[in-house]
Amino acid sequence: MYKIMFVDDEEQNLFLMEKIVDWEENGFRVCGIALDGSEGIQVFEETEPDVVFVDIRMDEMNGLEMIEKLQQKKKKAVYVIVTAYDEFSYAKKAISLGVKDYLLKPVSRTELLDMVRQIREELDMERKKEDDSRFLSRQYENGIFEKAFAALETGCLEKRDISAMPEPNAAIPGSDTAILKSNAAEPDSGMPGVDTAAQELDSVIRGRALRSYEMYSPTEEPGDLLYLVEDWEIEYCFPGYDCVCFISEEEKKDAVLEAFEELKSHHIRKKYILQVNRTFSNAEELIRGYCGDFRHRGYCFYERQSRVFFCSEVKTGEGQAYLSYGEEGEKPLRRLIYNGVPEDAIELVRWIAEYAKEQGSAPGGLADEMIGLLFLVKNELTKLYKDRAFLILRHQNVWDLHKLRTEAKLVSRMEELLRETGTAVKNMIENKGNYSLMGRTAEYIREHFADPEFSAGEVAETVHLSRNYFLKVFKEEIGIAFLDYVTDMRMEKARQMLKETEETVYAISRAVGYESQYHFSRKFKQRYGISPNEYRSL
Structure with a gap:
């Protein structure tokens, strides 16, 4: 709701302006009235109105003088002048002061309502702009x-x-x-x-x-x-x-x-x-x-x-470095590493945390112990499964454990990581591709080989290896070069389409990743000894 005030040296006019319109229904609240310009300035400073209706001719200080003094004080509002005559001698001055509009006495209720509604719309727009600007x-x-x-x-x-x-x-x-x-x-x-x-x-x-x-x-x-x-x-x-x-x-x-x-x-x-x-x-x-x-x-x-x-x-120096519990960590981790069963490892984590609490260990020391445990798990998995364990814990920034503020959350996060590791080990043991480096590679190739711009570098980036190292590992694990593997996959798909669909050779060449029909046909003949059309006619 906006605030509105009236300034007029005749009390009956002030009374009329207050009662002629249901101001609250139109979004305004009358916050003050004044009988001359000097009083008007005082009331303005006390109430900070959004809209001011002010008579031009008043004895001590006229309306335009009041507006000018308020503007000199950086007081912002919508000003409307009210007068009994068309006093055009004041028009130039009013315009220079940024007066919004004027009303002739006696005031018409219809004219006043139209003006007030227009002012309200403009104030709403201005407030929205200010709110948006303030929000941004x-x-x-x-x-x-x-x-x-x-x-x-x-x-x-x-x-x-x-x-x-x-x-x-x-x-x-x-x-x-x-x-x-x-x-x-x-x-x-x-x-x-x-x-x-x-x-x-x-x-x-x-x-x-x-x-x-x-x-x-x-x-x-x-x-x-x-x-x-x-x-x-x-x-x-x-x-x-x-x-x-x-x-x-x-x-x-x-x-x-x-x-x-x-x-x-x-x-x-x-x-x-x-x-x-x-x-x-x-x-x-x-x-x-x-x-x-x-x-x-x-x-x-x-x-x-x-x-x-x-x-x-808080006193400086509270807490101490983590006190090692003095036991080997490998034994409770064996079921996790060899079988993908995390329960013993989780129990170890809980025990370490409880021990740290009893000893008054500093949080950073306990976090370091947990990080060391994860590194131990990763190293043992790499020794046992080599590149197949590459992706396990690969995407976890274990140093973020230092950002956890409570022992309960640190333990909870460790339990989550160990359970995820257990699932990954089980899937790797069962040879499920999502957790095997080469399995994930093969899955990615199957999904993207039809793209003419498909490359070894793209796959290497997906599994977070350099291109050269990826090509080396791929040939060692799969037994053939990456390019030959992709070509075999494309040719097999092409043979299937030639037999099972009526697509043109050009369409098939595009569908299996070749932009050029000539290049596709040449590769097909090199691989099978006959052209695509000859194969289709068999």
């Missing part, structure tokens, strides 16, 4: 923060030695500013570099006192967490790898904490951790604070209850 601006700013936080997390994880992180209140050296390097591309790539990334952040922060938060759960994904915080008093919100990150103005901190407490009370059977980071008012403070707070991101790693913690209140 907010999306852009949100993206800047999301990109920066992802780069900071990656940069901090790459350092690995948490003791090397700058203290939150220490001056930040240039080398730590470069932790935004994930935002910086190679020279001439057209992507923003480190300095540009920091400048982008400053342009979004604009000197405001802001505070960042990270909320995570052992059972819910970032998308679910986004939904939970969408109505909180926050400025920016985006998903992290294993959490939802959001930023609010510092003055809204209490409101955020109250919203978290309400969330806890409504979901008592679930676990949520709210990490409260330090405030910042520029890019340098954000980077310094993030690196310092990163030391404490595992503070609630083993926590079993919902809680909130302030990074500034």
Whole structure:
């Protein structure tokens, strides 16, 4: 609903303007009235109306003078002048002041309604433009923060030695500013570099006192967490790898904490951790604070209850490196490696996690132990099955285990990876192509050999091998060269079509991957000793 005010030095005219139209029915609320221009300025500043109807002739300050003074103060509104006469001497001045329209007294209700509806439509359009612009601006700013936080997390994880992180209140050296390097591309790539990334952040922060938060759960994904915080008093919100990150103005901190407490009370059977980071008012403070707070991101790693913690209140150096449990890991892995049965390996993972909790091991050390376990599995599979095991765990970035915020989620992810590995081993043992390097290659060739541009390089890229190495492995495993294998497949399909369809030789040549009928016929005769037409007539 828009706000409207009236300025006229005759009270009966003000009364008439208030009552002549049902303003609320037409989308307006009368927010103020004034008896002269000076009072009109005062009421305007108190109420900030969207539309002003103002009489031209008033004793102390006329309507145009009032509009001019308001515009000098950068007060924006739709102005309509009201007069008893066609005072064209005022027209030029009114136009220069951007007056929307004018009404003649006595005011016609029909004319007023038509004007008000037109103004309402224009205001609606203007508001929509502003809303769209505001939305796009907010999306852009949100993206800047999301990109920066992802780069900071990656940069901090790459350092690995948490003791090397700058203290939150220490001056930040240039080398730590470069932790935004994930935002910086190679020279001439057209992507923003480190300095540009920091400048982008400053342009979004604009000197405001802001505070960042990270909320995570052992059972819910970032998308679910986004939904939970969408109505909180926050400025920016985006998903992290294993959490939802959001930023609010510092003055809204209490409101955020109250919203978290309400969330806890409504979901008592679930676990949520709210990490409260330090405030910042520029890019340098954000980077310094993030690196310092990163030391404490595992503070609630083993926590079993919902809680909130302030990074500034966590003691430095809590937790210790992972303490090795002193047993060989190969034995519990044998059923997984030889039979594709993951249960023993999963039980080992649970035992290691429980042991780490009892010993107070640092989360990073436990994550390293889990990564080492996966490397052991991969190495043993490669020794046993050689290239057939190439695809197992191939597409998993195991270092992402360091991004998981809770022991429960780390264990859950490990169980998922071990079960996937077990399925892959079983399918490989049973010679199911999807999990065999050559089986997958053969399947891909069957699906794409009819494409005239089909090549060895395309298949090699699909199975993540270099072209030369792929050709070598293919010949060793299949027994013939890749090109001969593809040609055999094309010729066999062509023979089938020649016998079972009435397609022309040209159409068949196209259907099996040859752009030239002459080239196809020559290859066919080399292979079978007769032409395609002669074969068809047999």
